[in-house]
Amino acid sequence: MDLSTTYLGLKLKNPIVASASPLSRSMESMHRLEDAGTSAIVMHSLFEEQIIHEAESLDHYKSAGTESYAEALTYFPDTGDYHFAPEEYLELVAKAANKLEIPIIASMNGITPGGWTSYAKKMVEAGASALELNVYYIPTDGTMAGVDVENRYSDVLKEVRGAVKIPVAVKLSPFFSSIPNVAQRLVSEGADGLVFFNRFYQPDIDLEELDVKPGVELSNSYANRLPMRWIGILFGKTKASLAATSGVHTAEDVLKLTMVGADVTMMCSALLMHGPEYIGKVLKDLERWMQEHEYESIEQMKGSLSHKSIADPSAYERANYMKALNRYKLLA
Amino acid sequence: MSDANNGRVKVTIDGNEAAAYVAHKLNEVIAIYPITPSSNMGEWADEWSAQGRKNLWGTIPQIVEMQSEGGAAGAVHGALQAGALSCTFTASQGLLLMIPNMFKIAGELTSTVFHIAARTVATHALSIFGDHGDVMATRQCGWGMLAANSVQETMDLALIAYASTFESRVPFIHFFDGFRTSHEVMKIEQLSDADISAMVDDEMIRKIRERALTPEHPVLRGSAQNPDVFFQAREAANLYYDAVPGIVQKAMDKFKQIVGREYKLFDYVGAPDADRVIIMMGSGAETAHETVEYLTEKGEKVGLLKVRLYRPFSIEHFVKALPATIKNIAVLDRTKESGSTGEPMYLDVVTALSESFAAGKAPFKVMPRVIGGRYGLSSKEFTPTMVKAVFDEMKKPQPKNHFTVGINDDVSHTSLTYDPNFSVERDDVVRAIFYGLGADGTVGANKNSIKIIGEDTDNYAQGYFVYDSKKSGSTTTSHLRFGPRPIHSIYLIDRASFVACHQWFFLEKFDVLQSAIPGSTFLLNSLYGKDEVWDHLPRHIQKQLIDKKMKLYVIDAYEVAKKTGMGSRVNTIMQTCFFAISGVLPKDEAIKAIKYSIQKTYGRKGESVVQKNYEAVDQTLANLFEVKIPSSVTSKIEMPPVVSDKAPDFVKKVTAMIIAGNGEQLPVSAMPVDGTFPTGTAQWEKRNIALEIPVWETDICIQCNKCAMVCPHAAIRTKVYDSAKLASAPATYKSMDYKGSEYKGMKYTIQVAPEDCTGCTLCVEVCPAKSKKEAKVKAINMKPQPPLREQEKANYEFFLALPEVDRRNVKADSVKGSQFFLPLFEYSGACSGCGETPYIKLASQLFGDRMLVANATGCTSIYGGNLPTTPWTKNSDQRGPAWSNSLFEDNAEFGLGMRLTVDKLNEMAKEYVTLLSTDIGVDLATALIDAVQRDEATIYEQRERVKILKDKLAVIKKPEAKRLLSIADNLVKRSVWIMGGDGWAYDIGYGGLDHVLASGKNVNVLVLDTEVYSNTGGQMSKSTNRGAVAKFAAAGKPTAKKDLSLMAMMYNNVYVARVAMGANDAQTVRAFIEAEAYNGPSIIIAYSHCIAHGIDMARGMTNQKIAVETGYFPLFRYNPELIKEGKNPFKLDSKAPKGALSEFTSLETRFNVLTKSNPDRAKELLKLAEGDVKVRWAIYEQFAHEGSDVQKPASN
Structure with a gap:
């Protein structure tokens, strides 16, 4: 049975990729991911803020209150050279690329073009096989039009694209007016792959403190319905690789997403819940299902249930809503 | 020689770095302890070793921080005995603590150099600044003493000191002026390894190793001797001392050959045929040098003799260095020895001249006239005009002897006058x-x-x-x-x-x-x-x-x-x-x-x-x-008065001068003779440093008083008062109805002191009340100060004039109640957002009107007692904390002494009351003696009784009545507080603290625990947590924080509390009240956020909260009183650790910096620190659940 797939031009041994998560923060857990069977690792993100502000903030706090009072002209010893997050990140990419057999996809998270994107080149030098660009942007300004948000994606992509030759994927927000149009634009501007979707962490309210608290909720399988629809719609209409992330928990999830057209399915929450070894179980289940249903390869099923491949494409469209609504009425 | 400069480079550094540079090259074991202005030498040594810098012989010197200077000297003594090259750095009281070991080290003829940034020894006051009081106090120890006058000389003479001690076996003090040289940044030529190597003979080092204690060739050193031989043995080393001047001069000559700079034991500059010569040492000699050059160019016959080797004082070299034409000598000492026939170097010079003249060895035919004078105490300015004044004085037929220069002594008239317009500075500088x-x-x-x-x-x-x-x-x-x-x-x-x-x-x-x-x-x-x-x-x-x-x-x-x-x-x-x-x-x-x-x-x-x-x-x-500057003055803006016209006379005449930077102009007569100053002076220094100040929103406020509680500067206050008082309130003055039942019908106000607030925002941070319409608006919000200044100034004045609440009616053991008490610690110069001062202020509110404070040296003593103005103050009855600072190391003992006196005087007063009971009335006598004094009301009653007693005593004609009158106030309960930081409590003062806790006496110890020596710039103490970077722990502290609370608890009869105001303010208040009420020793360990943690100070209280939540700093109270009631005395006041320790450590640069400089070590230490948290919690939990085996009845 052939589980292999191609993503961003990289030949991968199966369609399960470990997506950006804390598991890629140490070599130990990355080894475990590889041993469990992941076909590639998307590293945790290096944030624009880390590149820009970390050094400044350390400088600020180390020098606060200095040269003010004769007995305490400084408060910290000079501890020599510092390893800031970007350097640590690059070191880890280099180690991972060197020690692991599977491809390493480095990830960058930022919202403005600028100096920080020069780290893309350093990531390539460190040995990354591809880059994933995560533009985590929440517009709050009413004067900002949808196209302005799209331009941000585009600007960051162009800057990174201009700096490196390796494949670049863009992780998208699900909140564009026309996802196919954005996808088309980004691909025309050099994106080799699209990742569906960024899970924006939704804020929560603390009623006692009257405060907004950031909350991190792990996903469940239901969350893959959103990427499922849009990958299904885009399959066959773009030359870019398509990756599904959000809600990939079981072999069934992998199968469904592959059938709508995903080249790879990326796991995060499931691995955080069950550990890296869980990939092995999903792969076994995947093989078993394919055997039971007499599939020969992943490529064979890829896109078989996509928008363009199914008899009733309206299932992906407005009609889907009507059907769902009717079903709800019946249940009620 | 590899090149013309022998590999030397030009560097721009200060004196401390210059000394540490040589010390780090030539030692293997360096014992350190922080004390201003020498701390930096230890810091450099620690940093260099942490960075892997090697000494001359290719090994990284081991640096060890000790618990005190006494400990550092002991460690050096031991290291030397075991055969290492070892040194230390210190100053002032630190050097004095080393004296016993210094006698031993010299008596054992052991080679070492102590590098001293010479500093004033505390007398009527502490001073961190420079003079020779400390080094002069060690001149009897038998050490060589080399004085360096500049940054270059500091480096050069450090090397000469090592070369000399290695050869002579006599240990050396290498000293330079604190601050003026230790902190002066100068361009100098840095000695190269080749220079240093050329000065130090390996054979000398081999001999040092030979003399080391070793089981391979065992000897005994440090015997006890009897009258039969001690004296002879003491004289046995004389020849070694006789040889020192020659050895030092030889080292200086060799240095000249290698480096080019020339030094002599006594360096003369000036006219070869001078008739007037100044003799001095230290940085002032540089100024005198410059002045002598100027005056000789003008044709004056003057000269300067710089004393470099002060001990052993070589009379032979000394007289040879003087011109034969000399007629007048002025010896300038940078120290004062009250009661002596003269300052130390003056006496040396007089003796030297007299001896050499008598022996016919002097170069002059007539004995010169010698006068001595003092200058430059505590870094007092010493300028060319003062040098000239001394030369001019020597011209007079009857010059002043034992004069002073640089001050205006209008009391004993010792001072010389000088011309303020005289200058020797050249235009091309x-x-x-x-x-x-x-x-x-x-x-x-x-x-x-x-x-x-x-x-x-x-x-x-x-x-x-x-x-x-x-x-x-x-x-x-x-x-x-x-x-x-x-x-x-x-x-x-x-x-x-x-x-x-x-x-x-x-x-x-x-x-x-x-x-x-x-x-x-x-x-x-x-x-x-x-x-x-x-x-x-x-x-x-x-x-x-x-x-x-x-x-x-x-x-x-x-x-x-x-x-x-x-x-x-x-x-x-x-x-x-x-x-x-x-x-x-x-x-x-x-x-x-x-x-x-x-x-x-x-x-x-x-x-x-x-x-x-x-x-x-x-x-x-x-x-x-x-x-473009116009041709005429048009401005009408004048400088405002320094202090208000309402200030007391002393503040207007003295304090204001110091505030304005004109303290130099104050004459001797303006100064208290014994270091006694009035309290309550900070209120007159309006600093206006806040860019923004808190503004109160009455419609949102819930009257919790938390804002006042956390204010480090007592600049936001609360009051309840009769509504009728509002009649004369300024138009913008805010008030609201009091919300609780206890003051029903009264008005309530939160008022900011606009000119005293530092803008730290802690009050806003802790304010729990948010607008129901817009959550970002709290009951306290920061607004720009300038437009509010005048308005709020008037409001604050009105607020202060409102009567204070009757202390008897306040629910003191609550956050809210405690904040209705008047703070008697206000507007200190502490850091904006300081984590320590809210605790001190709280103590002053609760007990200030009957409080005696013994304050260890450190941040608390600086913001508590450094001129010009001090924050301890009085209430409207003129009562308030009486405060004093003894030393860094003895504060617990100092406080115990206060307690013993309070107890003794109370006992004596009661004895007299009994004796005089028929005169004063038996009922009053009984009431005075049996008074319980457990709360504000009963203390008030006792004060009233004492008032009556005093009235009666005034008219009783018995001598006992007079005696009782002088101590009658001691019948009112006193509260003795011993305060200091963790450097004191965990390290240098621990021995004394332990003894005082064991004494069973009723003292209250408040440890402001910042986990570093904050005042000297953040050096590691035993309170520092594992994994934190601090000075002297540049690679992160490898060991866990000492649990002082558990150690104190093991005495059974000590009240112990760990508090963190930002985490649990109510527990903090209760702990203070319980500790004070407990009739025995109590200790409160108060977690205090600090600028030395590298944190956002505005979030200090939040950091405290997270410190407690993550188990970094758990809270508990151990109250021995509960044992009597059969209850568990241990009450755990915080919940089980929640979340990872890193949630706290990641907020603080002291931990973060290690993750950036040494990530692997940071991970390792954090893991161990997580283990520390678990172990500590398990122990506390066990005490809380099961009680402890130590719950035996207290027995003092």
Whole structure:
């Protein structure tokens, strides 16, 4: 049975990729991911803020209150050279690329073009096989039009694209007016792959403190319905690789997403819940299902249930809503 | 020799670095302990070893921080005995603590050098500044003493001291003046390894190893001897001392051969046929040198003898160094020895002259006349005009002996007068003064400029920096000289060719142009542009600009800083301005040098920091403008009075002078004779340093009083009062109905002290009340201060005048109630957002009117007792805390002494009351003796009884009545508080603290636990947590924090509490009340966030909360009283640790910095620290659940 797939031009041994998560923060857990069977690792993100502000903030706090009072002209010893997050990140990419057999996809998270994107080149030098660009942007300004948000994606992509030759994927927000149009634009501007979707962490309210608290909720399988629809719609209409992330928990999830057209399915929450070894179980289940249903390869099923491949494409469209609504009425 | 310079390079460093450089090259074991101004030497040594820097023999010196200077000396003594090359660094009381070991080390003829940044020894007051009081107190120890007068000499003589001690076996003190040399930045030539190696003979080192204690060749050293032989043995080493002067001179001669600089045991400069000679040592000798050169050029027959080897004092070398023509000698001592026939060096000189003259060995035919004088105590300025005054005095037929110079002694008339206009400074020296704030980076930028000029040009450069004694909003004055010749002007600049004022508000605070010479340049950081600025300048500034024909340049540095992302740090911008207009370097060259220096300074901190600074440099030039100075003075802006006219006389006459920077002008008669000062003076120093102040919203406030509780400066207060009082309230004064039942019908106000607030925002941070319409609006919100100042000033005055609440009716054991008590600790100079002072203020509110405070040296004693103004104050009955600081190491004992006295006087008073009971009435006597005094009401009753008693005693004619009258106040309950930081409680004072806790006496110990020696700049203490980076723990502290609370608890009968106000303020208040109520020893360990943690101080209380939540600092109270009730005395006041320890440590730079400098070690130490948290919690939990085995009845 052939589980292999191609993503961003990289030949991968199966369609399960470990997506950006804390598991890629140490070599130990990355080894475990590889041993469990992941076909590639998307590293945790290096944030624009880390590149820009970390050094400044350390400088600020180390020098606060200095040269003010004769007995305490400084408060910290000079501890020599510092390893800031970007350097640590690059070191880890280099180690991972060197020690692991599977491809390493480095990830960058930022919202403005600028100096920080020069780290893309350093990531390539460190040995990354591809880059994933995560533009985590929440517009709050009413004067900002949808196209302005799209331009941000585009600007960051162009800057990174201009700096490196390796494949670049863009992780998208699900909140564009026309996802196919954005996808088309980004691909025309050099994106080799699209990742569906960024899970924006939704804020929560603390009623006692009257405060907004950031909350991190792990996903469940239901969350893959959103990427499922849009990958299904885009399959066959773009030359870019398509990756599904959000809600990939079981072999069934992998199968469904592959059938709508995903080249790879990326796991995060499931691995955080069950550990890296869980990939092995999903792969076994995947093989078993394919055997039971007499599939020969992943490529064979890829896109078989996509928008363009199914008899009733309206299932992906407005009609889907009507059907769902009717079903709800019946249940009620 | 590898090249002409033997590998030497020019460096721009201070005296401490110069000494530490040589020490680190020539030692293997270095024992250290922080004390100003020598701490930096230990810091350098620790940093270099942490970075892997090796000594001359290729090994990394081991650095060990000890618990005190006594401990450091002991460790060095042991290391030396075991055969290592070992040294230490210290000053002042620290050196005095080393004396017992120094006698031993010398008695055992052991080679070592102690490097001393000579500092004043505390007498009537502590002083961190420089004089020879400390080194002179060790002259009897049998050590060689070498005095270095400048930064270059500090490095050179350090090496000569090592070469001499290695050969002679006599240990050496190598000393230089604290601050004036230890902190003066100078361009010097750094000795190379080749130089050092050439001076130190391996054979000497081999002999040192041979003498080491070793089981292979065992010997016994340190025996006890009897009258039969001790004396002889003491004399046995005489020949070694006799040899020292020759050995030192030989080392100096060898040094000259290798390096080129020449030194003699006694260096004479001046006219070869001088008739008047000054003899002195230390940095003042540089000034005297400069003056002598000037005067001899003018034809005066004067000279200077610099004493370099003070001990052993070689009479032979001394007299040979003097010109035969000499008729008058003045010996200048930088110390005072009350009651002596003269200061130490004066006595040495008199003896030396007398002996040599009697023996016929003197070069002169007639015995010269010798006078002695004191100068420069506590870094008092010593200038050429004072040198001239001494020479002039020698000319007089009847010169003053035992004179002083540099002060106005209008009491015993010892002082010499001098001409304020005399100067010897040459025109080709650039002399620049910069006024800045600590926070704006002025000093850092100037240090950088000195390095640029010193290292990139042939010019010589000097920088000296003056700081005020405040830890928030402090003012700095930088004095920079650049010139073509070595600089001997070791005094502040009083004739400036360039003045820069980096803060606009200084214009109305100081006369910044006072020292500007005609034709000089003034650079001003101004909110106003070149066309508007003139109209906003105060009158005295305008006048001087015109009269002195000065040039004026302005820049809005804050605007440039804002635009270029520099925040409030205007350092790089103002530095660029200086280079652009001073002409010290060609402009382009200067800009290039600044940028290179930025790259060097900030390169390691990240590219973005570098870029930001580059941008600031470029933007500066476009925003710097020259102002055309009009021909007449137009301003009506005058400098406001320093203190209010309502201030007491002492404050107006003395304190105000010191505040205004004119303390130098105060005569001796203005000073208290015994160091006793009035309290309540901080209220008169209105500092106005807050850019924003809290503003109260009555419709949101829930009257919790938390804002007042956390205010480090007592600048936000609450009060309840009768509504009728509002009749005369200012129009903008705010009030609301009191919400609780206890003061029903009364009014409530939260009021800010606008001129005393530092703008730290802690009150806003803890305010729990949010607007129901807009959550970001709290009951307290920060608003710009300037437009509110006058209005709130009037409101605050009105608020203060409202009557205080009756203490008897306040529910003291609650956060809310405690904050209705008047703070008797207010407006201190502590850091903005200080984590310590809220605890002290709380104690002052609860017990201040009957409180005696013994305060260990440290932050608490500085913001608590450093002039000009002090925060301890009095209530309207004129009662308040009486405060004193003894030493760093003995504070617990000091406090115990207070307690013993209080108890004794109370006992005696009761004895007299009994004796006089028929005279004063049996009922009153019984009531006085049996008074319970358990709360405010019962204490009030006792005070009333004492008042009656005193009235009666006044008319009783018995001597016992008079005696009782003088101690009757002791019948009222006293509260003795022993306060200090963790450096005191965990380290240097621990032995005494332990003893005092074991005494069973009723003292209250408050440990302000910042987990470092905060006052001296954040050195590690035993309270420092594992994994934290601190000075002396540059690689992160490898061991866990000592649990002082558990140690104290093991006594059974000690009340112990761990508190963190930011985590649980109610528990904090309860702990204070319980501790004070407990009739035995109590200790409160109060977690205090600190600027030395590298945190956002505005979030200090939140950090405290997270520290407690994550188990970093669990809270408990152990109350032995509960044992009597059969209850578990241990009450755990915090919940089981929640979340990872890293949730706390990641908030603080002291931990983060290690993750950046040594990530692997950081991970390892954090893991161990997580283990510490678990173990500590398990122990506490066990006590809480099961009680402890130590719950035996207390037995004192």
